[in-house]
Amino acid sequence: MKAVAKYYAGKIYVPVAVRRMLKLRDGDVFEIEVRENSLVLTLKPSEEDLEPLRLMEEARGVGVPRLRRRDIYEDTR
Amino acid sequence: MRILVNGALIERTPHYGKKVLIDTMILCYAYDPLSPAHEQAKAVLTAALLGYVEGYVSYQNLAEFYSVMTSSRVKRPLVPHEAYRIVEALAKSRRLAKLAPANYVEALKHAARLGLRGGEVFDAVLAYTCRGVVDYIWTENVDDFQHYTSFLKAENPLEWKWEILK
Numbered sequence: 001m002k003a004v005a006k007y008y009a010g011k012i013y014v015p016v017a018v019r020r021m022l023k024l025r026d027g028d029v030f031e032i033e034v035r036e037n038s039l040v041l042t043l044k045p046s047e048e049d050l051e052p053l054r055l056m057e058e059a060r061g062v063g064v065p066r067l068r069r070r071d072i073y074e075d076t077r
Numbered sequence: 078m079r080i081l082v083n084g085a086l087i088e089r090t091p092h093y094g095k096k097v098l099i100d101t102m103i104l105c106y107a108y109d110p111l112s113p114a115h116e117q118a119k120a121v122l123t124a125a126l127l128g129y130v131e132g133y134v135s136y137q138n139l140a141e142f143y144s145v146m147t148s149s150r151v152k153r154p155l156v157p158h159e160a161y162r163i164v165e166a167l168a169k170s171r172r173l174a175k176l177a178p179a180n181y182v183e184a185l186k187h188a189a190r191l192g193l194r195g196g197e198v199f200d201a202v203l204a205y206t207c208r209g210v211v212d213y214i215w216t217e218n219v220d221d222f223q224h225y226t227s228f229l230k231a232e233n234p235l236e237w238k239w240e241i242l243k
Contacts, residue, residue, distance in 0.1 A: 022128075023171045045127075051166040052126055052173070056119055061111035063152025064145060067102055069221045072141050073196030 012039075080124050081240040087129045098133045098176070098207050099125055100216035101141040103235070108146070108163055114217075120239030121215060126172050135176040135206045137199065139164045180205035191224055204229050 003015045014024065022043055033040040080087045087093055099122060106118035125132025143164055146155045155163075167173055184205035188198045204225035207214060214222055215234045222231035 025171070046171070048166075048169045049126065049172055052163070052170050053123060055163050055166055056107055056122065059108045059110055061153060062105075062109040062146060062155060063111045064102075064105045064109045065150060066114075066217070067145065067150070069101070069200050069216070069218045070196035072101060072145055073199055 079242040080120060080129055083238050087124055092130055095213055096131045096211040097213045097215050098211045100214055101138045102217050104142045105145050114235050117235045117239050120241050121234045123241060126170060128172050133174045133176055133211050135203055137178050137203055176206050176210060178202055178206045
């Protein structure tokens with residue numbers, strides 16, 4: 001996706017379509033890289049975004065069997 | 078962190094940017110290192126959590142995840158607060174959009190027309206929750222969604238080779 005953004009008084013205004021696509025919130029942090037005439041902004045993941053990944057790394061073995069969807073609702077005690 | 082699917086960067090595959098609901102058992106395998114499907118499922122969920130695909134889960138999936146992971150059907154069940162910690166983290170992630178069950182009456186009407194019984198009705202509810210929002214469901218149980226192909230394509234991402242490059 002490409003978009004045009006305007007610079008004014010130290011701020012770059014991000015178009016609505018980009019904000020929606022990236023689900024930006026106030027306070028989000030970007031890494032800025034300057035390449036000649038280009039500015040590359042990379043959204044840094046927030047703590048909330050990193051937590052599910054961290055929990056996957058820390059997960060302990062549970063031993064889930066292969067279940068069909070209908071089995072999820074059988075014998076759930 | 079980069080992700081490869083069948084040897085190609087995911088950005089260069091048709092999966093990039095897809096609107097995909099991640100089904101319950103893939104979530105379970107992703108949080109179970111003992112599962113033979115763990116590494117694959119972990120990469121699938123990571124792709125969604127990093128925004129390589131537009132990932133969704135239904136609150137129904139989160140409840141099913143909690144149910145499976147705390148039940149006696151697994152070897153070493155999570156205690157409720159462990160399961161909730163994962164559910165809460167998934168619920169708070171912005172990269173993973175949440176869907177509330179919707180179109181209940183239509184789903185039940187469809188289920189009755191097909192003669193579905195027991196737990197199969199929840200597949201109908203999940204499929205109708207997806208309708209008009211996501212295009213694909215990534216599930217190990219592709220056959221369970223054969224009745225909904227007019228609005229939902231089911232794919233099994235565990236059949237593809239996934240790699241995470243750190």
